[in-house]
Amino acid sequence: MFARQAVSRAVAQRTVPGDARNMATLREIELRLKSxxxxxxxxxxxxxxxxxxxxxxxxxxxxxKEYGIANSEIFQHSTSDKPTPNKLFIVISSDKGLCGGIHSGVSKATRKALSNADDSPLVTSAKSDLGTDPSVNASTSSKEVDPQSPVVVIGDKSKSQLMRTLNQNFRVTFNQIGKDIPTFADAASVADIIVKSGVKYDSAVIIYNRFLSAISYEPAAMEVKGEEALKESDAFKAYENEDDVTKDLAEFSLANAIYAALTESHACEQSSRRNAMDNASKNAGEMINTLQLQYNRGRQAAITNELVDIITGASAL
Structure with a gap:
């Protein structure tokens, strides 16, 4: 029965006139050109x-960047030989797509940092213009990083990418942050929620996209020390600081670093989106040229067939 149906369909296709097939093909190409x-x-x-x-x-x-430079000046004089094994990783992305692989690059860098990869791209790009702490070179690639380190994600794109492998590491996630241009109020609210969440950490490693030029960017890391790490630093031990002062300074420096990273990541996102849309427009132009050529050839073939039919009929008369 199935064989008979297949044979009947094949015979029906063979009996369709060639002009009808050409018209259908031309119509499909025309609709595709329009789309x-x-x-x-x-x-x-x-x-x-x-x-x-x-x-x-x-x-x-x-x-x-001015906020990031202020942070670097503070942490330049607050070095300490004491290791900081308890690290909080803050991943900065956004909620919007159509901007190339900018979010996947940050997600990949986060996985490498948490899997103790010595060849992590964070090592080569840690010294950014935002004033990254030099100790981040050793800390993000050393064997002291705990695979179960807490992770805070800003943006739904990296959240969906990291959820499959790092779901147990998530502590706080944010969205709708910096919908237009990030402000310091956005960064301050993020830092306040992180502090109130009760996450214990000696230092926070912010993973973001570093702006190189209008056409290039790369993942980078910036480390900010926590309250306990600031208290243990030699520079702060030299002064009699109250606990509230050190706590406020740690929270304020975290907000500064987040704001600097948010603004730079936002610039990278807009640059990547512009380049992605430019490439998409060029690809669409090439596809239009190819489809237009196919349409012209099919139309010429249909006209030629009609002329042949007319000439054959005239000759028969």
């Missing part, structure tokens, strides 16, 4: 919007 042109218009519009937002994001990034 690709619409996609190209959308990607071009998104590219223009991303270019406008990139200029604003770079201005905000310069402001954020």
């Amino acid at each position: 690709v042109r619409n996609i190209q218009k959308i990607t071009n519009s998104m590219k223009v919007v991303a270019s406008t937002k990139l200029a604003k994001a770079q201005k905000a990034m310069q402001t954020g």
Whole structure:
């Protein structure tokens, strides 16, 4: 029975006139051309919007770097030989997509840092313009990192990527942070929630995207010491500081570092989105050229067949 049905379908396809098949193919190509042109218009519009937002994001990034430089000056004089095994990893991404592999790069760097990878990209890019603590070179790649270290994720994109392997490490997750341009209020609220969550840590390692140029970025890490680590540092032991002062300083420095990393990651996101939309527009243009060529060839073939039929009928008369 199945063989008979297959044979009947094959015979039916053979009996379809060639003109009908050509018209159907031309119609499909025409519809596809229309959809690709619409996609190209959308990607071009998104590219223009991303270019406008990139200029604003770079201005905000310069402001954020000032906060990071202030942090570096503090931690330059608060070095301590005591190891900090209890680390809190803060991963910074965003809730939006269509920006290339910017979120997957941060997620991959986080997995390497938690799996004690000596060749982690965080080692080569730890010294950023934000004033990264030099000890992050050894700390993020050493064997002292606990695989069960607490992880805080800012942004739904990296959260969904890390949830499959690091779900047990999650302590706090954030979304809707820095929907337009990150502000210090956003960073302060994040730092306040982290402190109130009760997570115990000696230092916080912030993993973010470092802005290199308008077309390139790379994952980087910045370490901020916690309250207990500041108390144990030699520079702070020289002064009689109250507990509240050290606690407030640790929270304020964490907010500064988060704000600096948020602004730089936001600039990287806009740059990556602009480049991704530019590449998508170019690919759409190439597809339009290919489909237009196929459409022209099919149309010429259909016209030629019609002319042959007319000439054959005239000759028969």
